[in-house]
Amino acid sequence: MSYRLSDASEFLSSGATVHDYVSSLLARIEARDADVQGSVLAQARELDRVPLDKRGPLHGVPIGVKDIFLTKDMPTQHNSAIYENDAPAVDAALISLLRSAGALILGKTTTTEFAHGIHTDTRTPRTPGGSSSGSGAAVGDFQVPIALGTQTIGSIIRPASFNGVFGIKPTWGSISREGAKICSVNFDTMGFLARSVADLELLADVVGLEDDAKPITPFKLDGARFAVCKTHVWSQAGPGTVNALALGIKLLREHGASVEELDLPEEFASVTKSHLTVFQCDAKTTFMNEYIAAKDKLDPVLVGFVENQFTHRQHLEGLDNLAQLRPKIDLIASGYDAILTPSVVDEAPESLATTGNSIFCGMWTALHVPVVNVPGFVGDHGMPIGLSLVSARYTDRHLLRVAAAVAPVFEGGGWKPSV
Amino acid sequence: MSYRLSDASEFLSSGATVHDYVSSLLARIEARDADVQGSVLAQARELDRVPLDKRGPLHGVPIGVKDIFLTKDMPTQHNSAIYENDAPAVDAALISLLRSAGALILGKTTTTEFAHGIHTDTRTPRTPGGSSSGSGAAVGDFQVPIALGTQTIGSIIRPASFNGVFGIKPTWGSISREGAKICSVNFDTMGFLARSVADLELLADVVGLEDDAKPITPFKLDGARFAVCKTHVWSQAGPGTVNALALGIKLLREHGASVEELDLPEEFASVTKSHLTVFQCDAKTTFMNEYIAAKDKLDPVLVGFVENQFTHRQHLEGLDNLAQLRPKIDLIASGYDAILTPSVVDEAPESLATTGNSIFCGMWTALHVPVVNVPGFVGDHGMPIGLSLVSARYTDRHLLRVAAAVAPVFEGGGWKPSV
Numbered sequence: 015m016s017y018r019l020s021d022a023s024e025f026l027s028s029g030a031t032v033h034d035y036v037s038s039l040l041a042r043i044e045a046r047d048a049d050v051q052g053s054v055l056a057q058a059r060e061l062d063r064v065p066l067d068k069r070g071p072l073h074g075v076p077i078g079v080k081d082i083f084l085t086k087d088m089p090t091q092h093n094s095a096i097y098e099n100d101a102p103a104v105d106a107a108l109i110s111l112l113r114s115a116g117a118l119i120l121g122k123t124t125t126t127e128f129a130h131g132i133h134t135d136t137r138t139p140r141t142p143g144g145s146s147s148g149s150g151a152a153v154g155d156f157q158v159p160i161a162l163g164t165q166t167i168g169s170i171i172r173p174a175s176f177n178g179v180f181g182i183k184p185t186w187g188s189i190s191r192e193g194a195k196i197c198s199v200n201f202d203t204m205g206f207l208a209r210s211v212a213d214l215e216l217l218a219d220v221v222g223l224e225d226d227a228k229p230i231t232p233f234k235l236d237g238a239r240f241a242v243c244k245t246h247v248w249s250q251a252g253p254g255t256v257n258a259l260a261l262g263i264k265l266l267r268e269h270g271a272s273v274e275e276l277d278l279p280e281e282f283a284s285v286t287k288s289h290l291t292v293f294q295c296d297a298k299t300t301f302m303n304e305y306i307a308a309k310d311k312l313d314p315v316l317v318g319f320v321e322n323q324f325t326h327r328q329h330l331e332g333l334d335n336l337a338q339l340r341p342k343i344d345l346i347a348s349g350y351d352a353i354l355t356p357s358v359v360d361e362a363p364e365s366l367a368t369t370g371n372s373i374f375c376g377m378w379t380a381l382h383v384p385v386v387n388v389p390g391f392v393g394d395h396g397m398p399i400g401l402s403l404v405s406a407r408y409t410d411r412h413l414l415r416v417a418a419a420v421a422p423v424f425e426g427g428g429w430k431p432s433v
Numbered sequence: 434m435s436y437r438l439s440d441a442s443e444f445l446s447s448g449a450t451v452h453d454y455v456s457s458l459l460a461r462i463e464a465r466d467a468d469v470q471g472s473v474l475a476q477a478r479e480l481d482r483v484p485l486d487k488r489g490p491l492h493g494v495p496i497g498v499k500d501i502f503l504t505k506d507m508p509t510q511h512n513s514a515i516y517e518n519d520a521p522a523v524d525a526a527l528i529s530l531l532r533s534a535g536a537l538i539l540g541k542t543t544t545t546e547f548a549h550g551i552h553t554d555t556r557t558p559r560t561p562g563g564s565s566s567g568s569g570a571a572v573g574d575f576q577v578p579i580a581l582g583t584q585t586i587g588s589i590i591r592p593a594s595f596n597g598v599f600g601i602k603p604t605w606g607s608i609s610r611e612g613a614k615i616c617s618v619n620f621d622t623m624g625f626l627a628r629s630v631a632d633l634e635l636l637a638d639v640v641g642l643e644d645d646a647k648p649i650t651p652f653k654l655d656g657a658r659f660a661v662c663k664t665h666v667w668s669q670a671g672p673g674t675v676n677a678l679a680l681g682i683k684l685l686r687e688h689g690a691s692v693e694e695l696d697l698p699e700e701f702a703s704v705t706k707s708h709l710t711v712f713q714c715d716a717k718t719t720f721m722n723e724y725i726a727a728k729d730k731l732d733p734v735l736v737g738f739v740e741n742q743f744t745h746r747q748h749l750e751g752l753d754n755l756a757q758l759r760p761k762i763d764l765i766a767s768g769y770d771a772i773l774t775p776s777v778v779d780e781a782p783e784s785l786a787t788t789g790n791s792i793f794c795g796m797w798t799a800l801h802v803p804v805v806n807v808p809g810f811v812g813d814h815g816m817p818i819g820l821s822l823v824s825a826r827y828t829d830r831h832l833l834r835v836a837a838a839v840a841p842v843f844e845g846g847g848w849k850p851s852v
Contacts, residue, residue: 032537057537070535072639110722116489118451118476190718192615199606199618220491222721226744299609302641303529325645326827330760337756341749408745 032073033058106193108162108204108221115220150177153207154431160208160217166197166293168358168375170205171402174387175357176370178398178431180421181207182214182414183375185407186382189221198296200333201289201379209431211418214386218414229412233351233419236270241350243276243404246283247373252360254393255374258427261391262354262401265423276353278346282339286373288332289380294322295329336380343381344406352416353404361393378402384410386417389431390424398429451493452477525612527581527623527640534639569596572626573850579627579636585616585712587777587794589624590821593806594776595789597817597850599840600626601633601833602794604826605801608640617715619752620708620798628850630837633805637830648831652770652838655689660769662695662823665702666792671779673812674793677846680810681773681820684842695772697765701758705792707751708799713741714748755799762800763825771835772823780812797821803829805836808850809843817848 033055061073105113149161150173163170165183174181182205189204196202206217242263244251251259263273297319304312305320312320347353356374363370378385383404391399403420405413452474480493524532568580569592582589584602593600601624608623615621625636661682663670670678682692716738723731724739731739766772775793782789797804802823810818822839824832 054537061535061537064535070533070639071635072531073535108722110726112491114489114722114725116480116483116492118473118480118493187618187715187718190615190722191618192719192722196609196611199610216490220489222725226746296606299606300611303527303533303609303611306533306641307529327645330763330826334756334760337753337759340756341753344749407749 031058032061108189108191109193111190111221117220149207150174150179150181153177153179153209160206160213163205163207164191164194164197165203165205165375165379166201167289167379168372170203170207171357171375171385171387171400172370172372174207175389175398175400176362177207178389178400178429179207179209179387180211180214180389180417181205181387181400182218182410183379183385184218184223184410185384186379188223188384188408188410196300198293198300200292200296200336203379203382211386211388211414211421215411215414215418218411223410225409225411227412229409229415231415233412233415235266235419235423238266238271238351238416238419239349240266240271240273241276241353242273243278243353243355245278245355245374245377247286247377248356250359250371250373251356252393254360254391254397254399255356255358258391258399258401259354259356261427262424265426266354266420269423271351273354276346276350279342282343282377284335285339285377285380288335289376291324291328292332292336292380294319295324295326295332298322340381340383340407343383347383347404347406348409351405352413352420355402355404357387357400357402361395361397361399364395374402378404383407384413386413388417388420388424390421390427390429392428398431399427450477451480527608527610528612530609530640536639568626569593569598569600572596572598572628579625579632582624582626583610583613583616584622584624584794584798585620586708586798587791589622589626590776590794590804590806590819591789591791593626594808594817594819595781596626597808597819597848598626598628598806599630599633599808599836600624600806600819601637601829602798602804603637603642603829604803605798607642607803607827607829615719617712617719619711619715619755622798622801630805630807630833630840634830634833634837637833642829644828644830646831648828648834650834652831652834654685654838654842657685657690657770657835657838658768659685659690659692660695660772661692662697662772662774664774664793664796665697666705666796667775669778669790669792670775671812673779673810673816673818674775674777677810677818677820678773678775680846681843684845685773685839688842690770692773695765695769698761701762701796703754704758704796704799707754708795710743710747711751711755711799713738714743714745714751717741759800759802759826762802766802766823766825767828770824771832771839774821774823776806776819776821780814780816780818783814793821797823802826803832805832807836807839807843809840809846809848811847817850818846 064073149163152158153161154177163173163181165171170181170183183203184205186201186203191202191204194202194204206214208214208217242259244259266273297316298321301312301316301320305317309317355378358374359371375385383406386403387400388403389398389400391401393399401424403413403417405416477493483492568582571577572580573596582592582600584590589600589602602622603624605620605622610621610623613621613623625633627633627636661678663678685692716735717740720731720735720739724736728736774797777793778790794804802825805822806819807822808817808819810820812818820843822832822836824835
């Protein structure tokens, strides 16, 4: 028998069992440890039980898997002494970094389904804001001092704002995303929620976030230059955010900073559309395997992503458009100490059926620049509202220094956290 | 006690045990299932045993983790019914897609350390070419009909060429990388090695690879337009590749195809440098956690990546340069049915201390375009040599159709696989 896949399929469809076929292959392959042989023969028996009309196009086809892919029934060892006895018991890279620093992994905070559905079981009076819902609520409610979040559109900054805590979405790619479920390979960013900028800075030390130049310490507001960017979607801002931004500007000026209005060039109005197109195309690839394996168990929102009708051409136009805007926003941002911009359209909506609007967060996620949410303001219903500080890619440590100077000033906005 | 991280650290350094601290937190947090409580208290006891001088900056600090991060001692459930009982036993997305199609996961093929060191234990007379070493060798030696590979520089195309088999590195991002260890978030691409183009096409069906337009079937060489791109590193080609390319051009012309020489614009000469800069900067982030946890167990090559001295500015210049070249190569490639270009500098080197030169593969990986290795040629020592076919991003299915027409013609190059 030849060993091409198509011949194997023919052999199997002519009546031979997968068990027969695999036994013949195992004879050719040098005998390895009994565990692997056992796993292979168990798979073969299970496949042989699949009714003929339910068999897939690769029924019984043996595949060799490069040992960097997780497989639920075999160790994943990466040919590395570090993973020699992997069971597979794997920590995400960020968990491993935190454990190396002595952190205690207290538990998993709830998220919307795969960080992108709507369903969440966090119990708060209003929506905690997806998808790092539980992380935001847990920090806001003083259950944990810090929590991990991820942001693809607004999933760190929005819950930080809704829960009245600090949050950082660092420069895209600056913290390893290894072991965190992928939504969009082009946008997903690992970050933190905490109760102070000092806590965020400690975390930045632990994960090795560094700028090219050491940031000026302490950063002084007196004489500092801010831009305020209302963005092309300013018309969506509700009264809480309109008031917060006006008050934030006033507070900064009272402390000696200059704040000038920044109108981004017209081409930046395309960011939101490019972002949402690329995100959905990325998500189609990401959730394809769950969709094929168990579509009925997927949130309809995610099913919609997989079934989106964007063309590859639209996907690439979005990708290439965002890529050419990134050096431009870096250049604009580097003319200021930071850009001040809304975190959210308003305080958390009352409905638990939504995670809230993320339009203001999304554009900065798409541009890969770092963002810090600084709480301090209050909406019409007494719920917290934060504002975002933004700077050029890979100036995260500088941005945290600016946030440390801004945070006590924004306390004048009236929001008081309480246990 | 306040619940800020910095206060917690103070509390702990003042003599309280982590166990005390965590017990107080668990009292605040609604009691959850006993397993999680047990895991947390076990962690606390372990941390309490760490000598004072060995304690990290986050010693005993509890962290809430969004439930999309893998944690080795707690389930990762993504708030999804699909992962309700995750133990955590996780398949990579590609494994899940293959299992849905009935494939049998035969075993893990060896890789160089984390797919980027040098060490591999594949036993072949010459280097099988990293890093999908085992995958290439297993298919080449008829042990399995197909194998999974990943490519960050040349790790599918090079072993495909060295082992005389077909390989596809699809468009970057077109197959989910979920569950495959990350080397470079900007370049890692999932792909396949197989013994025929038909087998690669079956796999492309299973993972849902589609072009915007249905490719012409069958693709006819008579009247087809090829470009031959020797690239800016042509001077590194050895006699085997020089002969293979000349013979490949001759065979295509004999079958009625036109083959014209393509000199890429001068700016494409920067691709290799940008690629290797970005790759090393990406790898610094990727391997930071293993470096911090167990530097002494890491291949010195990987240690070198983490300790690289590139600035973020150089990293971003490389990223932005490659991004602006991608739509340009799409436009150039769309003027032809495919671009013919070397896969490797020559047949596999005799030394097992190297995985071989990947300079010819790297530039196409950096540009995110699909590449198929077609075997058929032979080097001075009788070892196989393949040539690469390249087309614009997201024309993978078209490229496979072209490869299906080219493959029998390149059999005239003299390479004969044998069991």
